[in-house]
Structures are given as structure tokens and as C-alpha cells.
Amino acid sequence: MRRRLVPLALGLLAASAFALGTMPMLGLAQDAKVQKLVFASAGFEDSNRFWMVARPDHLQYDPFLDTLLEVDPKTGQYTPRLAEKWSNSPDFKEWTFTLRKGVQFHYGYGPLTAKDVIHSHSLMVRPESTATLAGFWRQVEEVKALNDHTVVFRFKRPTTIMSYAASRAGDLRIASKAQWDKEGQEGFDKRPAGTGSYRYVGRQPGLSITFERVDNHWGGEKPAFKQLEFRLAREESTRLALLLSGEAHIADLPRELQKDAIKKGMKIFSSSFPVDWMTVYLGGLYFMPGDPALKADVPWTKKPVRQAFNMAINRKELLNTVFAGKGTPVYVTGWSTQSEGYNPEWQHRFDKMYGYDPAKAKALLKQAGYGPGQLKIKILAFTEPGESEGPQVAEALGIYYKDIGVDSEIEVLDWAKVREMFRKKTIGCCIWPNIISWRPSEEWIRISNYSKGPNHHYENEFIDKTYLAWGQAVKPEERQRLARAIADHLFEEFADIPLFWFANEVVANPKVVADWVYPGLAAGRSTHFDRVRPPK
Numbered sequence: 001m002r003r004r005l006v007p008l009a010l011g012l013l014a015a016s017a018f019a020l021g022t023m024p025m026l027g028l029a030q031d032a033k034v035q036k037l038v039f040a041s042a043g044f045e046d047s048n049r050f051w052m053v054a055r056p057d058h059l060q061y062d063p064f065l066d067t068l069l070e071v072d073p074k075t076g077q078y079t080p081r082l083a084e085k086w087s088n089s090p091d092f093k094e095w096t097f098t099l100r101k102g103v104q105f106h107y108g109y110g111p112l113t114a115k116d117v118i119h120s121h122s123l124m125v126r127p128e129s130t131a132t133l134a135g136f137w138r139q140v141e142e143v144k145a146l147n148d149h150t151v152v153f154r155f156k157r158p159t160t161i162m163s164y165a166a167s168r169a170g171d172l173r174i175a176s177k178a179q180w181d182k183e184g185q186e187g188f189d190k191r192p193a194g195t196g197s198y199r200y201v202g203r204q205p206g207l208s209i210t211f212e213r214v215d216n217h218w219g220g221e222k223p224a225f226k227q228l229e230f231r232l233a234r235e236e237s238t239r240l241a242l243l244l245s246g247e248a249h250i251a252d253l254p255r256e257l258q259k260d261a262i263k264k265g266m267k268i269f270s271s272s273f274p275v276d277w278m279t280v281y282l283g284g285l286y287f288m289p290g291d292p293a294l295k296a297d298v299p300w301t302k303k304p305v306r307q308a309f310n311m312a313i314n315r316k317e318l319l320n321t322v323f324a325g326k327g328t329p330v331y332v333t334g335w336s337t338q339s340e341g342y343n344p345e346w347q348h349r350f351d352k353m354y355g356y357d358p359a360k361a362k363a364l365l366k367q368a369g370y371g372p373g374q375l376k377i378k379i380l381a382f383t384e385p386g387e388s389e390g391p392q393v394a395e396a397l398g399i400y401y402k403d404i405g406v407d408s409e410i411e412v413l414d415w416a417k418v419r420e421m422f423r424k425k426t427i428g429c430c431i432w433p434n435i436i437s438w439r440p441s442e443e444w445i446r447i448s449n450y451s452k453g454p455n456h457h458y459e460n461e462f463i464d465k466t467y468l469a470w471g472q473a474v475k476p477e478e479r480q481r482l483a484r485a486i487a488d489h490l491f492e493e494f495a496d497i498p499l500f501w502f503a504n505e506v507v508a509n510p511k512v513v514a515d516w517v518y519p520g521l522a523a524g525r526s527t528h529f530d531r532v533r534p535p536k
Contacts, residue, residue: 032534034512036227039526040239040248042383043232045416046205048192049185050173051129054419055437058171059524063198063211063228064106065173068097068117068166073517073528076273078163082112082174082195086166092158092474097166099149103218106199107191109176114145119177121153131171132523135446135454136161158474161440168522169439197221197530198228207232223530236388249512252526254388255324261507269513271504271520275438278389279333280397280497282306283421284428287460288451293425299368299375300431306494307353308364309431312400314356319500322392327500332487334436334444336501341441341483346491353491354498361404372405379408380432382415393433393499425456433499437525441483442470449490458495511535 044057050065070081080086083097103112123129124137131137142154153162166172176193183190192200195218198211211228231248233239240257242248244264253261258268284298299305319327331346365375381394391412398408411430418434421427439447448457450467463486470482490496504520515533518526 032224032512034225034249034534036229037225037250037512037529037532038229038231038242038248039506039529040231040233040242040251041526042236042239042252042388043206043234046203046209046232048189048200048203049123050171050175051123051126051131051134053131054415055132055169055171055523056525058173058522059526060209060230061173061194062168062196062522062524062527063529064194064196064200065175065192066195067168067170067172067174068099069163069168071168071519071521073519073531074272076519076521078167081168083166086163088162092160093155095153095155095159095162095166096146097151097153099151100218101149103195105176105179105195106193106214107179109178109182109193112174112195113148114151115148115177116174117151118143118145119180120172120174123175124172130454132447132454133165133171133443135452136165136443137172157471160474160479161443164440164443168527171523197223201227221530224532224534225529228529234383236383243507243509246509250506250508250526250532252388253507254322254392255326255505256322256392257388258324258505258507265510266507267510267513269506269508269516269518271518271525273438273520274328274501274503275520276435276504276525277330277333277336277438277501278327278393278433278435278499279330280309280393280431280433280499281422281457282309282496283430283432284425285458285495286425286451286456287458288464289461291451291459293428293456295428298428299370299377302368303494304364304368305370305375306496308361308368308404309401310354310494310497311357311361311364312404312406313397313497313499314400315499316356318393318396322389322396323500323502326505327502330498330501332491333496333498334439334441334448335487336438339441339483341480341485341487343484343488343491349491354494358404365404365406370405373407375405376407376409377401378430379410380418380421380427380430381410381412382418382432390433390435397431397433422456423454431497437504437523438521441487442467442479445470445486449486449495458490458493462489 044060045053047053050061066082068083070079072079084100086097088095121143139156140153141156144152179193197214197217199214201210201212203209209230213223213226236254236257239251243251282300286294331350335342379394379397381391383390394410401408445467446453448455449463451459451464466482466486473479504525506526513532514535517531518528
């Protein structure tokens with residue numbers, strides 16, 4: 001039975017209108033016998049500059065750099081963190097946050113004030129910022145401090161997703177202005193001061209990053225483990241070996257290797273919500289009038305090719321073999337059943353339009369002018385934290401496409417290189433599977449399909465015009481209509497190859513980890529390490 005997904009998305013406008021804070025849950029952990037908890041990660045873009053990396057890479061900040069709002073690990077609701085309450089103006093252009101008093105930055109950099117929030121926002125909008133939500137934060141017209149503990153964001157346009165953006169699911173990490181003023185960027189790079197329940201100790205680039213517990217955390221949180229280390233290991237077999245040898249206690253493993261770990265006595269821990277989706281993206285679909293990046297020789301600029309690539313895939317088999325049957329269908333990329341604009345009709349039409357039918361796929365390719373062996377493609381693969389299955393899906397795609405007469409070559413690249421290619425529109429050569437975590441559908445379109453957004457997936461004039469109207473709308477029924485219009489359009493146009501929703505999963509040694517509740521919604525996916533509990 002599919003679990004309820006992201007209750008916070010329900011009634012977005014009403015829910016975000018006003019929220020009154022409560023104190024975070026106090027830590028009740030006992031000290032663990034193991035002093036240092038080691039998490040073997042597939043790796044991330046190594047940097048303390050949170051304004052330069054994508055949301056999945058925020059795993060490295062989650063232990064020590066807080067956000068204004070929390071994501072409740074059990075309910076998925078936005079709750080107070082550094083801000084004890086927040087509210088929006090009736091036109092959704094102003095958002096006011098009241099900061100918690102008595103929060104101290106690590107290493108003696110003093111108390112949290114509104115100046116730290118303004119400073120952190122200024123980092124997000126620096127010219128070199130490539131953060132996932134950098135474009136969102138650039139829509140802020142002004143950030144002002146009403147006093148030491150009240151800060152107001154004034155946007156250029158109505159903004160209904162601020163609670164998401166300011167939460168642990170977003171990417172506005174709050175850093176110390178006092179440290180920056182004293183030590184500059186060099187000091188922040190060397191030893192950034194945060195307010196989390198762990199503080200930063202150091203990193204060995206490409207190898208590890210370590211933290212130590214804060215014993216007098218402002219919220220009373222007390223992690224069970226005195227130290228925490230993220231051990232980077234790109235090779236999945238290496239992560240499995242680290243876990244089985246005892247060098248690591250938790251590992252991010254592809255589902256096909258999880259069963260090997262289970263046989264050795266390990267245990268799977270899942271996020272509270274199925275928050276990740278996998279889709280195969282098609283490079284080069286730049287249909288805005290006059291866009292020079294659109295190349296007529298990119299095969300999937302032809303709609304029949306896009307439908308053929310969808311119908312060539314046996315989704316049921318792929319789910320069972322690569323994802324151990326743990327997933328539910330994605331009908332339109334980025335839309336869950338709780339997303340603004342979701343259309344239940346997609347489910348009823350999906351099999352006829354997208355379902356596995358190799359014969360129909362061959363006919364569609366022939367209609368587009370491609371006979372057997374006449375089409376050759378490149379499939380890119382990479383891994384990121386919580387995204388271990390990408391290479392296996394790439395291999396499966398190659399097999400399915402071979403069956404319909406399409407030859408493919410698989411190239412494994414770093415995620416940063418793939419991201420650079422689609423952001424610079426130089427990826428018309430290729431298709432690539434990617435796992436992305438849930439976000440509001442408006443934000444998903446801004447990032448991926450709006451022509452002035454950063455990622456440049458499927459773009460055209462209809463999406464741009466409708467997205468801009470959606471962004472100005474504040475009445476729920478109008479927003480729903482515009483959101484659905486875009487999603488329906490993507491569905492009808494076969495804008496990409498949607499696959500599955502699933503929970504984030506990691507594998508742990510139960511002799512060290514007895515319990516761990518995390519939402520999966522937070523940036524970095526496997527988060528809230530302060531809640532990892534040892535056996536009693």
C-alpha cells in the first residue's frame with residue numbers, strides 16, 4: 001500500500017499562512033558504545049560553500065548548519081527550527097520570521113540574530129551561486145531586520161513556497177556573520193560555524209568529513225554518538241565492504257546490494273515518506289522560439305521517438321530487478337498525488353500511452369524515420385547520495401532500447417559534469433536517469449522546465465507563459481488550474497520518461513543502530529543524524 005506522501009503539500013496556501021512555534025524535541029539519547037558513527041556515502045560535491053552545491057549534496061551540512069524551519073521526521077510538516085514562528089502577508093510577497101533567542105553559534109561566534117539570516121541570504125544570491133534554489137532566492141527584493149530577532153523577506157512576486165525553501169528541505173543554511181566578518185571566506189572554508197547539534201571538525205577532500213557532538217545544544221538535542229563521519233566511497237561494492245567489515249555502520253547501497261547486506265545481518269532503514277522519483281531525461285528539448293540550442297538532428301525532438309523510448313521500457317520488470325519491487329509509478333515527472341495540479345486521469349491513461357509495448361515502440365520509431373539499427377544514442381550515468389541505482393537503470397535502458405533496434409553507449413560521469421551539461425544546454429547528445437527528491441510542483445517547473453530556470457529540460461512557450469501566470473496567482477483554484485495545465489501538457493508531450501516514486505533507504509548494522517527516523521524530505525535525504533539511536 002502506498003504510503004501517504006508529503007502531507008505538508010496539502011493545502012499549501014492555507015498551511016503556510018501562519019505558523020506558531022514550539023520548542024524542538026529534547027534529546028533523550030543515551031551514549032552509544034560506539035563513539036564515532038560512520039556513514040558510508042556515495043559522495044557529494046565536496047565544499048563548505050552551501051550556495052554552490054545542489055540539494056542532495058546538503059547531506060554534508062545537515063549535522064551542523066541549521067535552517068530557519070525544520071521538517072518533522074515523522075509527519076513531514078514544517079515546524080520551527082531557528083525561527084520560532086513565521087507568517088506571510090495577504091499578497092504572499094512578504095514573509096516574516098521571528099528568530100529563537102539564546103541560540104549560539106559554534107566556536108564562540110555569538111548569538112544568532114537577524115544579521116546572520118541576511119548574511120546567509122546574501123551568500124545564496126552571489127553571482128557564482130549555483131544552489132538549487134538560487135533563482136528562488138534571487139526573487140527576493142529586500143531582506144530587512146526589524147530588530148535582532150525579526151527578519152522580513154520581501155519578494156518581487158507572490159511566493160507561496162517560502163516555508164519549503166526556508167526549511168531543512170531547502171538550501172538556505174544559516175551561517176555566522178560574525179565569523180565571516182572576522183575571518184572571511186577563508187575562515188568559513190576552513191572551519192564553518194553553525195548551530196546544529198554537531199559541529200564541524202574537518203574534511204579530507206574526496207575522502208571524509210567529520211563532526212563532533214555539541215553537548216549544550218540550544219534545543220536540548222543530544223546525539224547518541226560523540227562523533228560522526230561521512231566516509232565517501234563512490235564504488236558501491238566498497239560501501240558494502242565498509243559496512244560488512246565494521247569500518248562503517250550505515251551505508252547508502254543500491255537495492256540490489258541491500259539483499260547481500262541483509263544476509264549478513266544488516267538492517268534497512270527507510271525514510272518516513274516515499275520522496276524520491278526517478279525519471280530519464282532527454283537532452284536538447286529546447287522548443288522556445290529562436291533558441292539556437294535546439295538541434296534538428298536530436299532524435300527525440302520528434303514526439304514519436306519520445307513515446308517510443310517510453311514504450312520500450314518494461315517498468316514492472318525494471319522495478320522488480322533494480323528496485324526490489326519497492327516503488328510506485330510516476331505519471332508526470334515531479335507530480336505526486338499530493339502535488340498542486342495533480343490529475344487522477346493520468347493513472348487511467350498511462351498504460352495505453354506509456355505502457356510496455358516493443359512492437360508499438362518500433363512502429364513509432366519507423367514513423368519518425370528510424371529503422372532498426374539506424375538510431376544510436378548515448379546514456380549518461382552517475383551516482384549521488386541516495387542515488388545508487390543510476391548506473392543499473394542506464395544498463396537496463398540499453399537492453400530495452402536494443403530490443404527495439406536502438407544502439408546505445410553508456411558513459412559514466414561525475415554528477416557535476418552531467419549537471420553542467422544540462423545547465424549549459426550541451427547535452428543534446430544524451431539521455432540520463434536521475435533520482436530527484438520531492439519539492440512543490442511550482443518550484444519543480446521553475447528549476448526544470450521554465451526557460452529562464454537553471455536546468456533546461458523540456459521547454460516551450462506554453463510552459464513559460466503558464467508558469468508565469470501560475471507564479472502570480474494566489475487563489476488556490478486558479479493555481480490548481482494553471483498547475484494542472486502544465487502537468488497535462490508534459491504528460492501529452494512525453495516530455496521525458498517517468499519511472500518510479502520510492503523511499504530513501506540506507507542499510508545499517510543493528511548492533512550499532514537500533515532506530516533512526518528521518519523524513520527523506522530534507523536536502524541531503526539521509527538526514528537527522530542526531531536521531532540515530534543505538535541499541536539499549
